[in-house]
Amino acid sequence: MKEMQTTYDPKDFEERIYQKWMQENCFRAEIDPAKVPFTVMMPPPNITGKLHMGHAMDETMQDIVIRFKRMQGYSALWLPGTDHASLATEHKIVEKLHSEGTSKESLGREEFLRRAWAWKEEYGGEIVEQLKKLGCSCDWSRLTFTMDETCSRAVREAFCRLYEKGLIYRGSRIINWCPDCKTALSDEEVVHTEDAGFFWHFAYPVEGSEEKIVIATTRPETMLGDTAVAVNPNDERYKHFVGKTLLLPLTDRKIPVVADDYVDPAFGTGAVKITPAHDPNDFEVGLRHDLPMIRIMGDDGTMNDLCGEFAGLDRYEARKRIVERMKELGLLVKIEPHSHNVGHCHRCNAVVEPLVSKQWFVKMAPLAKPAIDAVVKNKTKFVPDRFAKIYFNWLENIHDWCISRQLWWGHRIPVWYCECGETIVAREDPKVCPVCGSAHLNQEEDCLDTWFSSALWPFSTLGWPEHTPDFDYFYPTDALVTGYDIIPFWVMRMMFSGIEYTEKVPFRDVLIHGLVRDEHGRKMSKSLGNGVDPLDVIAKYGADSLRLSLVTGVAPGNDTRFTEAKVESARNFINKIWNASRFVLMNVDCEVPDLKSIRLQPADRWIISRLMATIREVTVSLQKYDLGIAADRLIDFAWNDFCDWYIELSKPALYGGDPEKKKAALGVLLFVLENTLKLLHPYIPFVTEEIWSYLPGERGNIISEDYPRYNTKLSYKKEAKAFEGVIDLIKTVRAMKVEVSCPPSRKVHLFLVTEQRRLVCVNKQSILRLAGASEIDFIEKGEQAGDKTLSHVTEIGHLFVPLGDLVDIEKEKIRLQKELERVMGEIARADGKLLNKNFVAKASKKLVDDERAKKEKYLDMKEKIEQQLRLFSE
RNA sequence: GGGGGCAUAGCUCAGUUGGUUAGAGCGCACGCUUCACAUGCGUGAGGUCACAGGUUCAAGUCCUGUUGUCCCCACCA
Numbered sequence: 001m002k003e004m005q006t007t008y009d010p011k012d013f014e015e016r017i018y019q020k021w022m023q024e025n026c027f028r029a030e031i032d033p034a035k036v037p038f039t040v041m042m043p044p045p046n047i048t049g050k051l052h053m054g055h056a057m058d059e060t061m062q063d064i065v066i067r068f069k070r071m072q073g074y075s076a077l078w079l080p081g082t083d084h085a086s087l088a089t090e091h092k093i094v095e096k097l098h099s100e101g102t103s104k105e106s107l108g109r110e111e112f113l114r115r116a117w118a119w120k121e122e123y124g125g126e127i128v129e130q131l132k133k134l135g136c137s138c139d140w141s142r143l144t145f146t147m148d149e150t151c152s153r154a155v156r157e158a159f160c161r162l163y164e165k166g167l168i169y170r171g172s173r174i175i176n177w178c179p180d181c182k183t184a185l186s187d188e189e190v191v192h193t194e195d196a197g198f199f200w201h202f203a204y205p206v207e208g209s210e211e212k213i214v215i216a217t218t219r220p221e222t223m224l225g226d227t228a229v230a231v232n233p234n235d236e237r238y239k240h241f242v243g244k245t246l247l248l249p250l251t252d253r254k255i256p257v258v259a260d261d262y263v264d265p266a267f268g269t270g271a272v273k274i275t276p277a278h279d280p281n282d283f284e285v286g287l288r289h290d291l292p293m294i295r296i297m298g299d300d301g302t303m304n305d306l307c308g309e310f311a312g313l314d315r316y317e318a319r320k321r322i323v324e325r326m327k328e329l330g331l332l333v334k335i336e337p338h339s340h341n342v343g344h345c346h347r348c349n350a351v352v353e354p355l356v357s358k359q360w361f362v363k364m365a366p367l368a369k370p371a372i373d374a375v376v377k378n379k380t381k382f383v384p385d386r387f388a389k390i391y392f393n394w395l396e397n398i399h400d401w402c403i404s405r406q407l408w409w410g411h412r413i414p415v416w417y418c419e420c421g422e423t424i425v426a427r428e429d430p431k432v433c434p435v436c437g438s439a440h441l442n443q444e445e446d447c448l449d450t451w452f453s454s455a456l457w458p459f460s461t462l463g464w465p466e467h468t469p470d471f472d473y474f475y476p477t478d479a480l481v482t483g484y485d486i487i488p489f490w491v492m493r494m495m496f497s498g499i500e501y502t503e504k505v506p507f508r509d510v511l512i513h514g515l516v517r518d519e520h521g522r523k524m525s526k527s528l529g530n531g532v533d534p535l536d537v538i539a540k541y542g543a544d545s546l547r548l549s550l551v552t553g554v555a556p557g558n559d560t561r562f563t564e565a566k567v568e569s570a571r572n573f574i575n576k577i578w579n580a581s582r583f584v585l586m587n588v589d590c591e592v593p594d595l596k597s598i599r600l601q602p603a604d605r606w607i608i609s610r611l612m613a614t615i616r617e618v619t620v621s622l623q624k625y626d627l628g629i630a631a632d633r634l635i636d637f638a639w640n641d642f643c644d645w646y647i648e649l650s651k652p653a654l655y656g657g658d659p660e661k662k663k664a665a666l667g668v669l670l671f672v673l674e675n676t677l678k679l680l681h682p683y684i685p686f687v688t689e690e691i692w693s694y695l696p697g698e699r700g701n702i703i704s705e706d707y708p709r710y711n712t713k714l715s716y717k718k719e720a721k722a723f724e725g726v727i728d729l730i731k732t733v734r735a736m737k738v739e740v741s742c743p744p745s746r747k748v749h750l751f752l753v754t755e756q757r758r759l760v761c762v763n764k765q766s767i768l769r770l771a772g773a774s775e776i777d778f779i780e781k782g783e784q785a786g787d788k789t790l791s792h793v794t795e796i797g798h799l800f801v802p803l804g805d806l807v808d809i810e811k812e813k814i815r816l817q818k819e820l821e822r823v824m825g826e827i828a829r830a831d832g833k834l835l836n837k838n839f840v841a842k843a844s845k846k847l848v849d850d851e852r853a854k855k856e857k858y859l860d861m862k863e864k865i866e867q868q869l870r871l872f873s874e
Numbered sequence: 875g876g877g878g879g880c881a882u883a884g885c886u887c888a889g890u891u892g893g894u895u896a897g898a899g900c901g902c903a904c905g906c907u908u909c910a911c912a913u914g915c916g917u918g919a920g921g922u923c924a925c926a927g928g929u930u931c932a933a934g935u936c937c938u939g940u941u942g943u944c945c946c947c948a949c950c951a
Contacts, residue, residue, distance in 0.1 A: 007913075174949095192948085199951090217951065230951095264950060272951045281949045341948085354949085386878075393877055393947075485946085514879095519886090521944090553887050553899070558879080559945090561886065569899060572913045583910035624890075632888070632898065647910080655909085731917090737905095738917045744906055769908090772916095826895075838931035847893060847932095854894070 004585060004694055008571075008578035010542025013690045018132055021689075026703050027137045029077035031473045038074035039477035040066050041458050041507075042138060043486070044146060045131075046085035047124035048092050053516040053524055053562055054483060055127075056134060056534040057550045061513060061627060062481045063136050064551065067682035068622050069478075070137070071707035077474050079461050080131065080138035082124055084147045086410035086450040087189075087347050091181055093119055093409070109408050116409045120145075130535060135543045135685050137703065142470075144461045146453045147411065154460030155411045155453050156427050158501055163425045167363045168403075170423075174283045175357050175402050176343060179301030179315070180350035183406040184359050186449055187399055188488050190343040190352050199338035200323060201269060203331045204229060207245040207254060213238070214333050216268035218340055219278075220326070221318040223248070224307050225296040226255055228274040230285055233259035235270055249331050250322065251308065258289045277356040293356055299406075301353060315353070360404035360413060360446070368395040371496035380495065380505045383625050384557045387484060387512045391495075394488045403449045410447030417442050455493035458506035465501075479625075480507040484514060484557065511625045514559035516550070521561055532562055544684035545571040551683065552635070554628045573635055574687050577680065580643045581691045584669045587654050588696055593667040601653075602723045602762055604668045607646040609720035610637060611672055616710040618679055631683055638676050645727065646672065652765035670695070675708045725756060725796030726763050732794045733771035733801065739815075740790065740806040747774035751785035754778065754797025791868045793861040813872050820865045823858050830855040 005012065021027060029037075040062055045055060062078060070076035093116055094104055104112045124145070131138070144151065162168040176185040200220050203212040215229055226248055231238035241257045248255050262285055263272050276286025277293040286293060296306050303310045303318045310318045326332040343352040372395050374380050375388050382388040404413060416424040418433035419440045432439045453460070458480075462471040476498070482491060491510055498506030518524050524531040537546045548570035554560045600608070614637040621630035646669075653665035674695065681688040681702050692702040733750065742748065750773050754760060757778055760767065764776060779785060785800035788807040792799045833839045833851050840848055 004910095007911080215951080219951090262949090262951095267950050269951095274951090279949075279951075281951070284949085340950085390878065390946075397876085397947075488947090555888065558887090563886075563900090565900060566886085568913075572911095575913045576911065579911035579914090581910085586910070621890080626890070628888070629890075636898080643911085644915080648908095648915095651909095734916060735918085741905085744908080744916075772908090822895090829895085833931080836931060840931085842931050843893075850894065 004578070004582045004691075006579075006582070008575040008687065010544060010686060014133075014135070014543055014686045017686050017689045018135065021137065021701070021703060022140070024701065026701060027078070027139050028141055029075050029139050029474075031469055032075045035073060035075040037474050037478075038066070038069040038076045039474040040076075040078045040479050040481065041461060041477055042078060042080045043480075043482050043490070044081035044083040044144075044454070044457065045127045046088055047082050047120050047127070047145075048085055048088045049127050051127055051130035051134070051534050053532055053534055053550075056546060057513060057516050057560075058481060058483065059131060059134055059136050060547045060550050061511065062479075063134070063547075063685070064627055064682040065479055065481065065511075065622075065625070067137055067685060067703065068707065070703070071678065071681070071705060073706065075473075077142070078136070078138040079142050079144065079474075080128070080136070080140060081144040081146065081457070081461060082127065083450065083454060084120070084145065084410060086405060086407050086447055087181060087183065087185075088450075089116065089119070090407050090409040091347055104408065112408050133535065133538055133543060135547065137685070142461070146450070146457070150463055151453055151456070151460045152411060154456045154464055155448065156414045157465045158452075158456055158497065159414055159448070160425055160427050161501065162362060167366060168360060169363065170358065170360050172356050172358045173361065173400075173402070174278075174280045174354050175359050176352045177299070177355050177357065178345035178348065178350055178352055179297075179299065180348045181345060181407075182299050184357060184402050184404060185345060185352065186402050186451070188451075189346045191346045191349075192341045192343050194339055195342040196337065196339045197342070199268065199336045200326075201333035201335070202249070202273075202326055203333050204246045204249060204255075204273075205331075206241065207247050209244075211241075212331075213241055213246060213257065213271050214269045215271045215273045217273055218338060219319070220322045221303065221310075221315050222275040222278045222296070223273060223322065224251060224303070224310065225275045225277050225294040226273045227253075227276055227286065227291040227294060228255050228258050228289060230258050230260045230263050230272045230274050230289075231270060232263040232265045233261065235263070235265040237265075238271060241271075249329060250310075250325055256289075256291075258285070258291075260285050260288065278354060280354055283356065295356055297353060297355060301350075359402050360415075360444075362401040362403055364398045364400050367496040367500055368398050370499045371395055371492065374495065374499060374505045380507060381509050383509055383511045387487065387510070387557060390484065391487055391492060394492055401449075403452050404444075404446040405449055406445075407447045410450060411453055413444040413446050413448055415444040417444070451489055451493055454490055455497040456501070458494055458498060459502055475502065475506075476504045477507045479509045479511055481511045481513070484512050487512070509625070512557050513554075514557055517559055517561050519561050519563045521559075524562075537564075537567055541567050541571045542574075542686070544574055544687050548573070548631065548683050551627045552631045556625060556628070573639065574684055576639055576643055577676075577684075578687065578691065580638075580647060581673060581677075581694070583647060584666070584673050585694055585696075587662075588666055588670075590659070590663060590666070592670050592696060593663055595667055595671045598664045598667045600668070601664070602719060602726070602759060603646065603649045603766065604664075605716040605719045606723035607641060607649075607668065607672055608714050609716040610641045611675055611708075612710055612715045614641075615675070615679065615708045619707070619710070622682075634676075634679055634683070638680065642672055642676060648770055649763075649766045652769060656765065677702060678705055678708050681705075722756065722759060725794070726759065726767065728795035729760075729797075729799065730767055730771045732792045732799055733773060736790055736792060736801055736803075737772065740803055740808070742803060742806050744772055747772060748801050748803065749774055750776045751779045751789075751800040751802075752776060752797050753781050753783075753800075756796055760796065791864070793864045798864050809872055813869065816865055816869050816872075820862065820869070823861045823865065826858045827855060827862065830858065 066076050066078040097103055176190045178185055197218050199216050199218060201214055201216050203214050205212050213229055229246055242259045244257050245254045262281060274282045274285050276282045276291050277295040296304055298304045301315045303313050305311050310321060345352055372392060375391060414426060416430055419438055420433060420436040422433050422435045424430050430441060433441060458477050459475055462475050464471050494506045518530040522530060534546060545567050549566040614633060617633050618630045650665045650669055653661040677688045677692055689702050786802040788804050789800050789802045790807060790812060830851055
C-alpha cells in the first residue's frame with residue numbers, strides 16, 4: 001500500500017487529481033432517463049477577465065452544489081462558458097490597437113473582428129484554466145462561448161420574435177452615451193457617483209425688455225442646445241415671463257419661456273433651461289411643449305458645427321470658454337459649489353452624456369409583468385428571499401432597454417435596410433428585399449448589448465430554439481448562483497427572456513451571495529490595489545483551503561471578508577483530516593470487516609449516531625443552500641467528535657493486543673472515515689479524492705460515490721446519549737486535575753457512585769487513558785473515598801478523586817459553594833417556568849417534561865454538593 | 875426621495891420554523907515532546923445579543939419606533 005506523507009501538501013496531488021477526473025470523464029452529464037437532471041449554468045466569465053475572489057466564491061458555491069447533487073444521484077450538469085463581453089473586450093482591443101499606433105477605424109470592421117477573434121483565442125481560455133485550478137467540476141465537453149453558432153442562432157431568434165411582437169422598436173430617445181467608448185449604454189451600465197461640481201447662474205435677456213431671467217445649470221455647455229426656459233406655472237415670480245421670448249446668449253436663437261409643473265420653484269432659481277436633446281427631463285418637457293431638439297455634441301464629446309465659436313472644442317473646454325464668455329457679457333450671475341450625481345461609464349469611467357440618439361429598444365413593461373408574477377407565484381425562488389424585494393424593485397421601476405451598441409465586437413443586429421426604404425428583420429441573412437427585390441441591402445451597423453445574449457444563456461447553451469435532447473432534458477435549470485450586484489443586469493433579464501421564449505422560468509432557485517471584501521471590509525478593487533489573487537492563495541495553501549475558507553462562517557447573501565487567517569484555519573482543518581486518515585490507514589494490517597458484521601461497542605454506537613445526525617443535518621442544510629452552516633457542522637463533527645474523541649477512544653482497542661477488538665475498531669474507524677470524506681468532498685474535493693485513493697479495497701473515485709444517507713437503524717439515539725456520560729466523566733476528571741494543578745502525567749484513582757457500572761466497565765480502558773487515571777472503583781452512595789478528596793457531580797454519577805496534598809480544602813469549599821449557587825439558580829429558573837400555569841398549559845409536553853427532568857437533575861446535584869460541603873465542614 | 879442590509883465575546887462572524895445554561899474560528903490565560911497531527915492536545919476566562927416599547931407561557935429570533943452604520947436605486951436643473 002502507498003504511504004501517505006506526514007503532512008498535507010496539496011501541491012503533491014491537486015493537479016494530478018484534476019487530470020484524473022478529466023481523463024475519466026467524471027464531470028460529464030449524460031442524458032439518462034433513469035436519473036433526475038440537476039442543471040446549473042455557470043455565469044460565463046468575461047473573456048477579458050481574470051479569476052478574482054468574487055469568482056472564486058461564486059464558482060466554489062456552484063461546485064459544492066453540483067458535486068452534492070451528482071453524489072446524490074442526479075444527472076448533474078454544470079455547464080461552463082465564457083462571455084464575449086462586447087464593450088469590455090472591444091475597449092481592451094481598441095486600447096491595444098492604440099498602443100500599436102493604429103485604430104479600429106483604420107483597420108476596418110472585418111480586420112478588427114479578425115483581431116478580436118484572435119484575441120479571444122489567445123486570452124479567452126485563460127480563465128478556463130483558472131477554474132480548473134479551483135477544482136470546478138463542470139462539463140467541459142459542453143463549454144460554450146456566447147458568440148458560438150448556437151448562441152448566435154438563439155440571439156437572432158429572440159430578436160426576431162420580440163420584433164414581430166412589437167416589443168423591439170427603433171427610435172430617437174435620450175440615451176446614455178459614452179464619449180470614450182463611443183456607444184450607447186443601458187441605464188444599468190451607468191454608475192452614478194456624487195461628484196463635486198458647480199452651479200452656474202446665467203442670466204438670459206428677455207427680448208424687447210431690460211429684464212433678464214436667471215437660470216442655474218451644472219452643465220453650461222448644454223446651453224447652446226437650449227430651446228426654452230421653463231418655470232413653474234404657479235410661481236408668482238415668473239408668471240409674467242411665461243410666453244415671452246428670450247435671447248439665448250452666445251447664439252442668435254430666440255427661445256420661449258414655458259410653464260411646466262416639472263419645475264420645482266424651491267430649487268435653484270426656479271427657472272430651468274430646457275435642452276431636450278441632452279437631458280432626459282428636458283426631453284420630456286420638450287415633447288410636452290413641442291420644442292425643437294438641437295443636438296450640439298458629437299459622438300466623441302466635442303461640440304459640433306452648430307456651436308459657432310465653440311465648435312470642435314471638447315465638452316469641458318467648451319464649458320470653460322462658455323463661462324468666460326458669459327462673464328464677459330455680464331451674464332454670469334454667480335457660481336456656487338454644488339455636488340450632484342454624475343453618471344459614469346461602468347467600463348471606462350468617462351462621464352456619460354445623456355443625448356438624443358436613434359437606437360434600438362426593448363419595450364419592457366409587457367416583459368416585466370410575467371417576470372414579477374413568476375417570483376410572486378414562487379415559480380422561481382430567491383435564496384435568501386429578501387432578494388426578491390430587490391428584484392421586484394428593479395422590475396417595477398424599469399425603463400425600456402436600449403440594446404443597440406455602436407460596437408463591432410458582438411452580435412450584429414439582424415436588421416437590413418433596403419434602398420427602397422424597407423426595413424427587413426430576419427433570422428437568415430436576406431439576399432434581396434422582399435418588397436422591391438433589390439439586392440442593395442445594408443445590414444444595421446450596430447451590435448447588441450452583451451446582456452441580450454447573456455439573457456438567453458440558460459437555454460441558448462442547450463440548443464434552443466431547437467428542441468435538442470439536451471434542451472428537453474436539462475431545461476429548465478435548477479439553480480442559478482450569482483452575486484446580488486448582478487440581479488439587474490442578468491437575473492432579471494434571464495427571467496423575462498426565459499418566460500417569453502420558452503414559456504418556462506429559466507431556473508427554480510436563485511442562490512444569491514454577497515461580495516468578497518478585503519480584511520478591512522473594503523471592496524476589492526484595482527484602484528485600491530487591495531485585491532488578493534486567488535491563484536496566489538491556491539499556490540500557497542491549495543485550492544481546497546481557499547474553497548473552504550470562502551464558504552465557512554458566511555451567511556447566505558451576506559458580504560464576507562477575505563483573510564489569510566481563514567485560509568490558514570481551513571488548511572489546518574484539512575491537515576487534521578489528512579492525519580486522521582493517515583492514523584486509520586497506518587493501523588490497517590488486516591482485512592477490515594464490514595460494519596454489519598461488527599459487534600458494536602457503546603463508543604462505536606456513539607460515533608455512528610453522531611455521524612448519522614451529521615449526515616441528516618448537512619443534507620438538509622445543503623438542500624437549502626445553507627453552505628456555511630453545513631460546513632460548520634461537518635468541521636465540528638470531523639474534528640471534535642471523530643478526531644478528538646472517537647480516534648482517542650479507539651486506541652485501547654487498537655493497541656490492546658486483542659486482534660478481534662482491533663479489527664472491530666478498524667471497521668468502525670473506516671466506516672466513519674469513508675462517510676466523513678464523502679460528506680466533505682463537495683467542499684474539499686481534491687484532498688478527499690486523494691485520501692480516498694489510499695483507502696483499502698477496490699474502489700472508484702469519491703466524486704462518483706453515493707452521498708451518505710441517514711439510516712434510522714444506525715441512529716442509536718439512546719445509547720449515544722448514555723455514552724455522553726462517559727465523555728462528561730472524562731472531561732470532569734481532566735478539569736479537576738487542572739483545577740488543582742495536578743500534572744497530567746500523574747495518574748489519579750477514581751471512585752464513582754453510579755448506576756451505570758456496565759457502561760463504565762466496558763469503557764474502562766478509554767476512561768483511564770483519556771482521563772489520565774490509574775484505576776476506577778465503584779463505591780456505594782454515602783461511602784467514603786478517603787481523605788482529601790474532591791468530588792464532582794457528572795452525568796454518569798458522583799465522582800470522587802482523592803488528590804492528597806494537592807487538595808486545598810478551603811479553596812474547594814469556595815468552589816463547591818459557587819457551584820451550589822449556580823445549581824440553585826438553575827432550580828429557581830426551572831421553578832419559574834414550572835410554577836407558571838401558563839407554561840405548563842401552553843408549552844409542548846416535551847418541553848415541560850424536559851424542564852421537569854432538568855429540575856430533578858439539579859435537585860440531585862444540589863443534594864450531592866451539600867453532602868460534600870458537610871463532609872468538609874466536619 | 876425610494877428600497878435594502880447590518881448592529882451578538884477583544885477581533886471576524888454563525889445562530890434554520892420563537893423553546894435547554896447564546897455558539898465557532900482567531901486572539902488571550904494556564905498546562906502538555908500523550909506512540910496521526912505543535913498546521914497539534916487538554917483546561918479555562920470572556921457576552922445586560924445597539925436602545926426603547928409591544929406581542930407571547932416563552933424573544934438574540936416576531937412587530938413598532940429610535941440611534942448608529944453600510945449598500946443599491948432615482949431625471950431636482
